[in-house]
Amino acid sequence: MSKYWSNSIKSVETYVPGEQPKGGNFIKLNTNENPYPPSPAVAEAIRCAADERLRRYPDPSCDSFREALAGYYKLDKNQIFAGNGSDEILAFAWKAFFEPGKPIMFADVTYSFYPVYCKINSIDFETVPLNDDFTMPVEPFFGSRGGVVIANPNAPTGSCMELEDIERIIKNNPENVVLIDEAYIDFGGKSALELIERHENLLVVQTLSKARSLAGLRVGFAMGDKDLITGLEKARDSFNSYTLDTLALIGAAAAFEDEEYFLGTRNSIIRTRGEFTDELRKLGFDVVESKANFVFASKKDIPALKIFKKLRENGILVRHFDKPRISNYLRITIGTPEQMKETLQVLKKLTQNHIDE
Ligand SMILES: Cc1ncc(COP(=O)(O)O)c(C=O)c1O
Known part of the structure; x- marks a missing residue:
């Protein structure tokens, strides 16, 4: 805090963007970016x-x-x-x-x-x-x-x-x-x-x-x-x-001139979202029906923060919001089919270990 700041800057609680890691080889499913390059x-x-x-x-x-x-x-x-x-x-x-x-x-x-x-x-x-x-x-x-x-x-x-x-x-x-x-x-x-x-x-x-x-x-x-x-x-x-x-x-x-590329990549994400949602549900997650390039999911018996940390340890970044009503949910961006497969593998292991614990 500086005495030179205006009152509005002193009091504002700023927006916190999702992490953009500088190094590391992360699978980045935390800021709803598109996994495919632009046209x-x-x-x-x-x-x-x-x-x-x-x-x-x-x-x-x-x-x-x-x-x-x-x-x-x-x-x-x-x-x-x-x-x-x-x-x-x-x-x-x-x-x-x-x-x-x-x-x-x-x-x-x-x-x-x-x-x-x-x-x-x-x-x-x-x-x-x-x-x-x-x-x-x-x-x-x-x-x-x-x-x-x-x-x-x-x-x-x-x-x-x-x-x-x-x-x-x-x-x-x-x-x-x-x-x-x-x-x-x-x-x-x-x-x-x-x-x-x-x-x-x-x-x-x-x-x-x-x-x-x-x-x-x-x-x-x-x-x-x-x-x-x-x-x-x-x-x-x-x-x-x-x-x-x-x-x-x-x-x-x-x-906007490359409609074919747009439709191709967009349709891939929609397809991957459907497959990923089905698999998450098979693992016992509640998944909100999504029309976006991410899913919002929760597993009642495992704290979202624990899942978040486990994914991070395995190089996978997702987003967790520590806010009322949604603190037990994770927002997971839809990546490529391979990225989602890796994510599911970690989640499968985690849910299995949780049952065994
Ligand atoms: C609902 C919503 N609106 C707007 C934006 C801002 O997007 P941009 O400034 O990249 O166009 C975002 C970014 O994540 C968003 O989730």
Whole structure:
């Protein structure tokens, strides 16, 4: 603590990202990264662009990337905002759409960055308890005083809402923004994108970090009514006009041109998720039905922390959250079939030893 810090920096409890080990040969199943490399078209586009053009500032309006997205999603460019990862877009959304004194709502178990954005912006929030099976309730989100934020599929649970339920929440919050954080939507959920033409209060946020294998490039985007997009632009241009660099913009556009690669890797992860879930259940784990690139699992008779440590000793990193309701769960990212096989071998041994103990 320094006397030079502002009060808000003194009091904020910051987000803690999953471990990124510097050395060691870990199987990394702790930050929901994609186990497959990005499309070769991305590296090629970046290589070709790494030339004297870097002398110049990037395009602050990110037009070429937004045009690529507009073509892909059949939208107008003015309905799209691009940012430095979806985290940055969330940070701008808090600034642009939420007000002190008007509490926003999100689930009690959800992406742990949401309360941090609230704290740093002096925005109050109310948490809505997930149902016992970790599905998202609907009616409790009606009539919020300041706005609603829902991760769909939710993190760290992986469970996904029906679009009709999302639309009911949007309709029942006509005075406020409903932000649907779709970081994991490509792994089997139905995007709320099709609702944006009907609802001017809906903002859909997506990322290239997960299904497009580009967490390191830091690119996310938001889609919604053009007035919401202008709000995000105002927030950005009060902070830093060039949050996306030239190479990121070019690489991100290239990722959307290689549909075959995207579908291939995405479908592999969905297949591996199904197989891994079945095997975990055979070992006696409770596994939440997931539409994301991770599963949320618990073994009632073995503490999650013990499993976490055992996996780590065997070079496998997963994520454990020491938080109410979920401290006996582990979030395990879906890797390659080989990585999941190794993980299962450790888990099998552990459950067997536990029975023998
Ligand atoms: C629900 C959710 N939203 C947003 C993000 C941020 O992703 P990024 O900033 O890499 O786009 C994450 C990252 O794990 C996430 O889990």
